[in-house]
Amino acid sequence: MGRLSELLQAGVCVPAGFSVTIDAYRQHCAQSRLDAVIDTALAGLGDNPGPAPIEQASRTIRAEFEQRPISTALAKDITDAYDDLCLHCVEVNVPTAVRSSATGEDSDDASFAGIFDTYLGVSGPGRILDAVRACWGSLFTERALDYRHRRGISHHEMPIAVGVIELIHARASGVAFSIHPVTGKSDRIVIEGNWGWGEAVVQGLVTPDHIEIGKSDGRVLRYDVASKKIVSAFDYAAGRVVETDMPARLVDRRVLDDEQTAAVAEAVAAIEKHYGFPVDVEWVLDRHRRAGEPICIVQVRPVTAVKVSSPPPARWNPVSAATKYAFHRTT
Amino acid sequence: MADVIPLDEFVSDEWYPGFKPAYDHAPWMVDPVDTFKKKDEETFWFLDFHWPRGLTPMGWIWGEDGYNWGTQLAAETLPLPPGRGMTSRFAGTHLYGSAVPVTDPREIGARAKRIEKSLPLFLGNFEDIWATRRQETEDGWAYLRSVDLGKLSLAELGENLVQARAYHKRAFEIHFEVMYPLLANFVGFYGQCVEFGLDPGQIGKFLQGYDTKIMETDRELWRLTAQARSGGLADVFAATEAENLSAALSAHGGAASTWLSHFEDFLQIYGWRTEGSCDLALPSWIEDPTPALGTIKTFLLKPEVHDFKAALDAAIAEREEAVDAARSVLTREEQAVFDGGLESCRAANFPWWQDDHNYYIDLKVSLPMRWACQEIAGRVGADASDDMFFLFWPENMQLVRGERSYPDFKPIIEARKQYFDHWYQRRASMPKMLGTIPDSVDDPIVIEIFGLNGHFLDTIKAAASGQEVRTLTGIPASKGIARGIARVLSNADELHRIQPGEILVCESTSPNWTPAFAKIAACVCDGGGTLSHAAIVGREYGVPTVTAVGLATAIINDGDEIEVNGTTGTVTVFHTATAGSTEGAEPAATGGVPS
Numbered sequence: 001m002g003r004l005s006e007l008l009q010a011g012v013c014v015p016a017g018f019s020v021t022i023d024a025y026r027q028h029c030a031q032s033r034l035d036a037v038i039d040t041a042l043a044g045l046g047d048n049p050g051p052a053p054i055e056q057a058s059r060t061i062r063a064e065f066e067q068r069p070i071s072t073a074l075a076k077d078i079t080d081a082y083d084d085l086c087l088h089c090v091e092v093n094v095p096t097a098v099r100s101s102a103t104g105e106d107s108d109d110a111s112f113a114g115i116f117d118t119y120l121g122v123s124g125p126g127r128i129l130d131a132v133r134a135c136w137g138s139l140f141t142e143r144a145l146d147y148r149h150r151r152g153i154s155h156h157e158m159p160i161a162v163g164v165i166e167l168i169h170a171r172a173s174g175v176a177f178s179i180h181p182v183t184g185k186s187d188r189i190v191i192e193g194n195w196g197w198g199e200a201v202v203q204g205l206v207t208p209d210h211i212e213i214g215k216s217d218g219r220v221l222r223y224d225v226a227s228k229k230i231v232s233a234f235d236y237a238a239g240r241v242v243e244t245d246m247p248a249r250l251v252d253r254r255v256l257d258d259e260q261t262a263a264v265a266e267a268v269a270a271i272e273k274h275y276g277f278p279v280d281v282e283w284v285l286d287r288h289r290r291a292g293e294p295i296c297i298v299q300v301r302p303v304t305a306v307k308v309s310s311p312p313p314a315r316w317n318p319v320s321a322a323t324k325y326a327f328h329r330t331t
Numbered sequence: 332m333a334d335v336i337p338l339d340e341f342v343s344d345e346w347y348p349g350f351k352p353a354y355d356h357a358p359w360m361v362d363p364v365d366t367f368k369k370k371d372e373e374t375f376w377f378l379d380f381h382w383p384r385g386l387t388p389m390g391w392i393w394g395e396d397g398y399n400w401g402t403q404l405a406a407e408t409l410p411l412p413p414g415r416g417m418t419s420r421f422a423g424t425h426l427y428g429s430a431v432p433v434t435d436p437r438e439i440g441a442r443a444k445r446i447e448k449s450l451p452l453f454l455g456n457f458e459d460i461w462a463t464r465r466q467e468t469e470d471g472w473a474y475l476r477s478v479d480l481g482k483l484s485l486a487e488l489g490e491n492l493v494q495a496r497a498y499h500k501r502a503f504e505i506h507f508e509v510m511y512p513l514l515a516n517f518v519g520f521y522g523q524c525v526e527f528g529l530d531p532g533q534i535g536k537f538l539q540g541y542d543t544k545i546m547e548t549d550r551e552l553w554r555l556t557a558q559a560r561s562g563g564l565a566d567v568f569a570a571t572e573a574e575n576l577s578a579a580l581s582a583h584g585g586a587a588s589t590w591l592s593h594f595e596d597f598l599q600i601y602g603w604r605t606e607g608s609c610d611l612a613l614p615s616w617i618e619d620p621t622p623a624l625g626t627i628k629t630f631l632l633k634p635e636v637h638d639f640k641a642a643l644d645a646a647i648a649e650r651e652e653a654v655d656a657a658r659s660v661l662t663r664e665e666q667a668v669f670d671g672g673l674e675s676c677r678a679a680n681f682p683w684w685q686d687d688h689n690y691y692i693d694l695k696v697s698l699p700m701r702w703a704c705q706e707i708a709g710r711v712g713a714d715a716s717d718d719m720f721f722l723f724w725p726e727n728m729q730l731v732r733g734e735r736s737y738p739d740f741k742p743i744i745e746a747r748k749q750y751f752d753h754w755y756q757r758r759a760s761m762p763k764m765l766g767t768i769p770d771s772v773d774d775p776i777v778i779e780i781f782g783l784n785g786h787f788l789d790t791i792k793a794a795a796s797g798q799e800v801r802t803l804t805g806i807p808a809s810k811g812i813a814r815g816i817a818r819v820l821s822n823a824d825e826l827h828r829i830q831p832g833e834i835l836v837c838e839s840t841s842p843n844w845t846p847a848f849a850k851i852a853a854c855v856c857d858g859g860g861t862l863s864h865a866a867i868v869g870r871e872y873g874v875p876t877v878t879a880v881g882l883a884t885a886i887i888n889d890g891d892e893i894e895v896n897g898t899t900g901t902v903t904v905f906h907t908a909t910a911g912s913t914e915g916a917e918p919a920a921t922g923g924v925p926s
Contacts (some may be wrong), residue, residue, distance in 0.1 A: 187662040187663075188662055214662040214663055221659070221660045221662065316668050316669075318451060318675055319450050321522060322516060322519035323443060323519075324522060325525075327443070329412065329443060
């Protein structure tokens with residue numbers, strides 16, 4: 001969330017929203033005696049817990065997070081902020097994306113991307129409060145517990161903030177990287193996208209379209225249209241975004257046209273330039289977006305899992321190529 | 332665990348009856364040609380496809396002056412950082428090759444430093460270097476052609492033979508001096524392209540569509556074919572066996588006489604070539620025009636004329652299309668490197684040179700030694716003109732100096748001819764590899780020219796363990812799919828057996844096989860990489876080609892119906908012929924798949 005406000009300052013299109021701070025989380029844990037619950041549950045784990053005890057601890061802690069009410073004062077603050085957001089968006093009970101953001105998540109040494117929960121399509125003050133509590137609880141998912149345990153990180157060092165942002169009505173969404181996420185080549189931008197919202201892409205439930213764009217000239221180097229079997233779509237009855245089968249006529253259809261592709265690439269390049277390090281972002285193409293308008297960015301993280309590969313030589317050098325490929329030597 | 336194919340049966344101090352390898356000079360840089368010794372089992376040896384007939388005693392000179400000396404001198408001079416060139420061993424008359432590695436890391440580093448200077452120097456001056464070297468060999472050729480051997484004394488013939496050998500040796504010094512840096516540059520470019528994510532199957536196309544002397548020869552053969560057809564000679568060709576065509580056309584007179592004079596003009600330019608690389612036991616087309624006439628005979632069976640201009644235009648169009656497609660997926664930074672590499676490889680074009688140089692070197696430079704040996708045979712009253720091929724160099728020197736006489740040698744020549752025939756019969760069953768089979772091969776020459784990649788090694792190992800092999804796989808060398816009858820040929824003499832639409836199956840092809848590509852439906856080779864002759868010519872002619880299949884000539888029988896997929900590199904054997912299998916070929920390892 002902090003990054004999103006920064007990006008707004010930097011001129012990137014980000015959705016409107018507010019943040020439930022780390023302080024609010026800490027206050028809630030203390031007031032609701034959740035700290036004691038957590039300590040008790042974690043103390044039972046021992047040094048080298050197996051999957052079953054971790055699952056048990058996770059279930060216990062999360063159930064408590066979801067049950068214990070938020071203090072009247074904090075609930076009022078959140079509800080007020082939500083009302084402001086509704087007013088800003090000119091929509092009663094505006095649907096939102098409620099996203100967890102642990103402080104460790106954006107740090108450079110550990111990528112927590114995708115570990116914590118995101119709830120898409122949450123609308124109405126009551127549901128917002130529930131989603132905030134669920135997000136707090138997601139600091140204690142099995143995956144997060146195991147992750148911290150292996151890395152020796154205490155949950156106290158990693159309090160959680162929750163972002164509540166306007167849900168963009170997504171025509172298409174996905175992720176994008178300012179370097180190649182596998183090879184680390186920094187001369188290209190890589191975009192992956194699917195119809196609808198981005199959860200199916202972020203969670204790896206769908207093989208998205210894969211696009212690579214030359215960073216220096218914005219040329220599309222490749223566009224691999226994937227067979228996209230799953231879509232994250234809004235379920236109006238349930239009041240949230242759910243994963244469902246992709247309608248047949250969209251499965252093999254190309255997600256982004258050239259103009260849209262360029263808009264995503266432009267946003268990613270601007271963000272990387274702003275921060276001065278490689279980033280990955282989650283982007284959303286608004287159903288109402290017109291050509292020429294910017295693409296919405298809903299999440300930004302530094303790329304930490306891949307090392308930036310050395311750039312190709314500035315020009316052809318027969319000696320270094322022969323040494324490397326014909327003589328199998330590194331220089 | 333390394334696999335060992337024992338070579339006990341080839342261990343010998345003697346090569347041909349009455350000869351123990353010995354040297355009166357130092358004919359090598361690093362490792363000399365030799366017969367196999369037990370110690371060689373520690374090394375990896377592969378059967379070299381260039382000499383499917385086996386080599387005669389005078390062929391030992393090729394091992395000394397060409398294979399070993401030429402490659403080792405070039406590898407030391409350039410130098411190649413990790414390699415000292417090639418060495419060779421004889422199993423019977425059959426030559427096995429092996430790459431000699433540099434093992435000391437410090438020395439490899441020192442050599443790498445040297446090539447940093449020498450490689451750019453060579454590449455920057457390639458056109459000039461090749462023109463100069465080519466002129467040098469052509470000058471040597473012109474001199475040796477100008478000598479009237481009939482006027483020389485026996486001693487002078489000996490001196491002429493020494494000159495012919497020096498010319499031959501120098502030609503192969505040039506051959507490898509040029510080949511190594513060209514190959515290093517190409518393999519570097521290839522590796523860079525793969526690193527950029529380009530399809531390896533497309534890379535060969537970037538450099539195709541440049542005319543060579545060998546392609547020029549093929550065009551002339553088709554021109555002669557058209558003249559034979561318009562002169563109404565098609566029936567004569569159809570009714571006459573290739574070896575009798577010369578006589579039949581002479582007897583026919585009229586249009587045939589005119590045609591024969593055109594043919595003679597053709598031979599005077601293009602006929603100084605042998606049906607195989609670097610082997611003085613092979614005649615030129617001038618001496619025996621059967622291969623050329625046989626090729627024209629089969630060309631006449633094709634109703635349409637091979638349109639060289641259209642084929643070349645298509646190759647050029649395909650090249651430009653492949654380059655555009657490749658560039659379109661590269662970033663601007665990558666394009667700059669790609670463009671530079673492509674320009675460098677076009678200016679010093681290895682695939683082009685790999686075909687072109689054969690006209691000036693491989694197919695020609697053994698001929699002067701052959702002429703001298705034949706003239707000496709006549710002078711000493713030998714029973715056969717090829718008798719001197721069956722003496723070793725020191726023995727021929729003794730003969731021309733009058734230290735020994737022909738009758739002294741008669742029994743040994745006879746014994747050696749039997750030895751040659753014996754080993755010739757064994758060719759089809761010779762192991763493809765001997766010694767210690769490595770898990771991988773690093774030497775770029777061995778990989779690119781001989782196609783000994785990981786897949787090839789696996790196939791050999793699979794067959795050795797008795798596994799069934801029905802679908803054979805190799806390197807996809809030239810795209811496309813074709814199905815037809817397999818013609819399994821053991822050497823180029825049999826090329827005229829191939830009918831249009833049939834599939835050529837062989838150990839490997841060399842430039843003298845090129846004419847066949849205008850009539851075959853597909854080509855399958857035991858050996859050869861993406862830069863082997865068959866791969867290059869397959870692409871030029873648009874003939875689906877799969878190389879480095881490993882055991883194609885052993886598993887596929889002559890007459891089998893097979894399907895070749897040059898895009899995926901697979902060969903499917905649909906039916907194993909029950910009769911007419913190739914002489915000496917091992918029975919198929921599988922029963923074949925019913926068609």
